[in-house]
Amino acid sequence: MPWRVPPDQRQAGVRPDPYRIWLSEVMLQQTTVAAVRAYFRRFTERWPTVGDLAAAEDADVMAEWAGLGYYARARNLLKCARAVVADHGGLFPDTRDGLLALPGIGPYTAAAVSSIAFDRPETVVDGNVERVMARIFAITDPLPRAKPRLSALAATLTPSARPGDYAQAVMDLGATICTPKSPACGICPWIAPCRARLMGIAAELPRKLAKQPKPVRQGIAYVARRSDGAWLLERRPDSGLLGGMLGWPGAPWGDTAQEQPPAPADWHDPGIEVRHTFTHFHLILSLRIATLPETATPITGSFVPGDRFRPADLPTVMRKAFDAASATFDYD
Template sequence: MLTSPTADQLLVWYDHSRRLLPWRAPPGQLADPYRVWLSEVMLQQTTVAAVQPYFRAFLARWPKVEDLAAAPVEEVMQAWAGLGYYARARNLHLCAKTVAEWRHGRFPDDETALRQLPGIGEYTAAAIAAIAFGRPAVVMDGNVERVMARLHAVTEPLPKAKPRLKALAAALTPSERPGDYAQAVMDLGATICTPKSPACGICPWTGGCAARAQGIEASLPAKLEKPERPTRRGIAFWTTAKDGSVLLRRRPPKGLLGGMMEIPSTDWRPEAWTLSDARAEAPITAEWRLLPGVVRHSFTHFHLELQVAAAKTGSGTAARGVWCPLDSLDGQALPTLMRKVVRHALAKAYERGTL
């Protein structure tokens, strides 16, 4: 017979099993809103393991929201490089400026006001309100959705089931220690009620889990089959000057990889490019040669395949872009895709004596 799950059961478990994370406050204390906000923005679509070194680096460089607001956006983008979803970095900087300039460095303490800030959506607002200000907000991420779907045996697939899962989560959210509770559910999903092979035997809610009782826990939450992602193709232009500098270009501020630096490339399209077709989009007129191999990268909605064309040019050649010393590339705001292009170009171009 199932027992009714309670927040108290979960909090007892959390008090001795909580993960030690750099943005969390010691037991019994509310967390710093700046740390909660920074970590939650970083954690969107990214793992805890990947975020921790970035979080520590940001905090060491910009310990307060006013420090981050005062930093040039180019420095913030460079520090963010590798975390992906670069619109988050631009909104992060804009939000910091808004809080610093218009709110005297103080984050609002309720969800409605928090959602008025740049880049803060429903989930992030609820997380900050609960964890930093002790508000009984309903924090819904993928971990919480999975826990609720299994706890109540909700077989309706995502995303249609989201409103019901949120209502079920709201019914369990306590008025006492709501921040600890929100983090407890997320920890439960991350460490015990995992997507595959959940450890039901040590779960504090196992006695009240309807999916466990029916033997369907591993199949939940149900999800609609995603359509196959299409593949786009392009050619990147690895351009080097006699002094060893490399030609870079800044992408437009809005759109995919907005505001980041890149190795200039053609448009990305479904059809493959020939070098003859691509010459019109090259940053300079030169003797271009395709390097062997392809750089592959996946975005949320499509896969990308980039060939790399290499060419040399004289120092000071006028070009659509900026020249960067080769040993300074690490200091540029290059997204992961472009760092792949750099590694590929260096390996293949030097291998062939193109550079």
Template sequence: MRDGDESRAGAALLDWYDRHHRGMPWRMPPAAKAAGARPDPYRVWLSEVMLQQTTVATVRGYYEKFTSLWPTVSDLARAEDADVMAAWAGLGYYARARNLLKCARAVLKDHGGVFPDSAEGLRALPGIGPYTAAAVAAISYDEPAVVVDGNVERVVARLWADETPLPGAKPVFTDYATRLTPAARPGDHAQAMMDLGATICSPRNPACALCPVNDFCAAHKAGIAASLPRKMPKPEKPTRQGTAYLARRRDGAVLIETRPPKGLLGGMPGFPTSGGVGPEIPPPLPAYWQNLGEVRHTFTHFHLVLQVMVAEVGNNATPWTGQFVAGASFDPAVLPTAMRKVWDLAAAAPAP
């Protein structure tokens, strides 16, 4: 993009967004905003937290569940930790759920249940980083805060045909996004950039012919759009080995423990594990443990392989960790995905 083209490119982008914006349950349509309606910062914040490293398709159902259970940030702040963690189960990156509660409680306690109306004020809340603060400030309050996610980085790398590889290029790409962010309608601009990156300026095979800003795109003109942004090679993920113990009493009760509040899968229910996602521990109680095989799950920084050990124990069995939950009360849906895989393997195994 040439110097001086930023305002024209921004105007073309907003015109496209007005006609082609994606409909989402947390988003205020441009026409409604033009008529005076204002986005709810609670719902914008909730959606932005859920969307971190998670697809829109996956988030929709969780968002609708959360806003049904807890329609306001004050409702969420008063919720029980276990209820929120159970509603979050399967969405992954469970630190987000813990931070969600910390932030909601801070908004209620320190701000009377009303979110601060600036990026600076939002950044002071627990669990809110620069990106989320900028997104909420721009979308909810039309502050000209610069919102930069992976979609935005890809768009600006192509507009300026900048071949500097990520992650080192982040400050450069943020500067480009700053130059492109308008004083008017910055919230719609931020969402337009996200939509453009998600639907047209995609990672592979971008639909340049349909792009509303292709006249300004240096990478399109040079024929290198599909190769940008450049990225440094990622190191290979290590593999961790562990064991999961699934004990069931003869009356159908299942042994469940709640993991410590900090660390991987913190605060989530699951089966006792040894290694892999925690310290090496002995089996949770003496029993005849049968090895059913293994399950695999990939986290952000490593692959996990769990050997699944199962045992049937007497109704008076006393574990040293966790507690037995009655079969009628146990809902596998509250388990994080790694633990759900353990349960699914055991459920599919033939009866002894």
């Protein structure tokens, strides 16, 4: 992982960069390592220090984040970077409490950064650690009800020596050996004290409450291209889903799709639907397509010239809509 400093280098005096640890932890929230690697490299190449990120344009950061999801993280990233520069001289606080005072940093991220970057004996509990603890201590209470107990048990194991290495080791144990399905108990370094293995229930833990079915919301995405090649886009409000991101105009999503065209035009219904799943609901977007004259005055949104428009700057659901609609336009 490009943000890691191996134990042998740490013992030789190489310290992790708090900026890189913080950035990786924010990116990894509800996102896999595989998905984060490329984003992390792009961010650190473009903005190698927290000062560089603090000075970045909001739109540039949101565009680089496009496709990673949970876009409030990107907005909080900028707020936090600017607070570190403005209030701390560009240096991250080295304690959990100091980190908690920064915008967008919660208990998990504060514990992770203080432990991994500064070797503070804080207890770091992510989903992988919860699974390891549930099995080591044979906790059969289901998640999320068992979370406080699992955190308390994890705290009893957190060492004062090399807590940063320990925190990363337990997370790695859960990610590679104590996996959700078919845990590799035979090669686990904690095979002896694992109560769930002794009871023969390791693969069953942690138990989880049954998930409620996700509701389905409907919407319409109006994909319009002006005759000179410009695209009609709108930036979503900073608060709410996909906040601050570029997207195709349309009415709010709800139980039914509402027609709310962003400009007078001969809107064509190609019979295309785009489907996307968010954390709390499934979305079905119906497409409307139009080619607008150069004199068009939109009711909502604004035109982005064709040579400045990058589909990669769109969040995933809006890029899906572009991919589905773009074949209907004549690019000649």
